[in-house]
Amino acid sequence: MREIQTKSTSRVTAQATDIVLRQTDSIRLIFRPTIIDNVKNKEAALKGIFLYQKKSKKAAWEDFETIPLSSVKGGEGYKLEIKTAELLQLFQELTQLYELHQKEGVPRGQKRYVQATPQLEQLASLSDSDIHSFSNANVAVGTSLLSKLLVWATSLDDPSPLIERLVEINPDSLSKLNAALGMQSLKNALASWEENECISDEEFWQESLTKHSFVLEQVFSWPTSIVKGKAYVGGKNVFNQDGNIVDFLLRNRLTQSAALVEIKTPMAPLLGAKYRQTYNVSTELSGSIMQVLNYKHSLQEDFQSLTGRSGDLFDSLNPQCAVIVGNAGSELDDPAKKKAFELYRHQFPGLTVVTFDELFDKTRQLISLLESEPRVEVESDDMPF
Structure with a gap:
């Protein structure tokens, strides 16, 4: 999964990162997806537009004025060919956006999502008892993992999702952790x-x-x-x-x-x-x-x-x-x-x-x-x- 960035465009919509299907120095074809809160059909949570852009080699990619479909006259039309690899890429990346919506809903503000490695996904799927048994059996590995997670936690630009999870932890457990940290500092x-x-x-x-x-x-x-x-x-x-x-x-x-x-x-x-x-x-x-x-x-x-x-x-x-x-x-x-x-x-x-x-x-x-x-x-x- 590529990195996905989202930005709220309204209370019920968020624009996601452009999906680049085809690109050279001067042309590119992209799909610009929008995640929506569809009250009529929760599963139909995406919409978007195709953009075919052309520029000089040193210029930046810019949006352009488009010709509305309503301007098409009789006997005229638009034709946009999507190649097999491009269509597969579009399908895969839209699937990831559907999964993101299923888990997160419509993201608020500006967010960044990066796909976890298979090993990290497997770790996240472990139950509390599995993690407890594994850490007791492999203290050195558990300690190293905790250290890396703490470094990651302290580097977050927006720690609010992490704080929400910590609040859900049993207060007695947080008190024990706080006491253990204080003792270790001493x-x-x-x-x-x-x-x-x-x-x-x-x-x-x-x-x-x-x-x-x-x-x-x-x-x-x-x-x-x-x-x-x-x-x-x-x-x-x-x-x-x-x-x-x-x-x-x-x-x-x-x-x-x-x-x-x-x-x-x-x-x-x-x-x-x-x-x-x-x-x-x-x-x-x-x-x-x-x-x-x-x-x-x-x-x-x-x-x-x-x-x-x-x-x-x-x-x-x-x-x-x-x-x-x-x-x-x-x-x-x-x-x-x-x-x-x-x-x-x-x-x-x-x-x-x-x-x-x-x-x-x-x-x-x-x-x-x-x-x-x-x-x-x-x-x-x-x-x-």
Whole structure:
């Protein structure tokens, strides 16, 4: 089957792609079919016209003024020969249009139809139980097929027919699928951390936390969403210099309150040299804290000019701040180091310092919680006394 395109011409008609029966550089014979909603005879769902066109080799095919049959005089007539191969082609393609009408009725708007391969037609004809049995027996094949179907679904220009089918699915099944997708996203984020925790490229972690935004949203105890990564928060002078770019601008989804997040890398040191019975903090840690506090000050000062007419996007009354830096598990290997780090990071009201391994451990704990079996309380008739 060739590709068929249809376009509505009225509430009850749709014109289909021309069927080219004969063509050279200068002439062609086509049949232009129209699908109709025939209330008198549902099976008689097609009508059309033959067009014999002639043009110069470099010109485009154009419709032309025709001579009406009513102008034929006595002793005159029209003769149009259809060759055997052309007649067979016309029969086959009109049969496909009749089948299309039988399945779809008169298509609305603009649609495109492409014939499925025999293998795909066979797959579509399988029952739910057949597909279930086949996929269980061939997990790798089923997974590959599902992946390709999802890629196709996300590339659709008009997903409405697919949405209509999804609505017909049992709500419990959709809930299970949604839960499974969420769980897999959590596991993918955790696997990414475990494979790349030694990477010292800040841009990599910027992209990773953007991709796994739900991990970043666990920094704060309230529901957040990313407004923008690499967000400009003011600070430029009259020479258009010294602009402040924070790694992530977030907001509270309920109150619209802004939050600023500055990231370093898991390889950035948390502590510096030992000082008597304790330790200094590293330049990376102290510098990133001062940096995000400066961004907060800049955002509050320039809030009106930054938001303009989008003042409802977020609120800057008291932006919360966070710094994601270092790896506590690999660096804080004795009690004195842990004490120095904890004493320092809790000295800044409205600012959270969290290490990368702490952040991703929250994801690990969430996975564990979701996968744990629910406790079943067993009633007992035994009295405590």
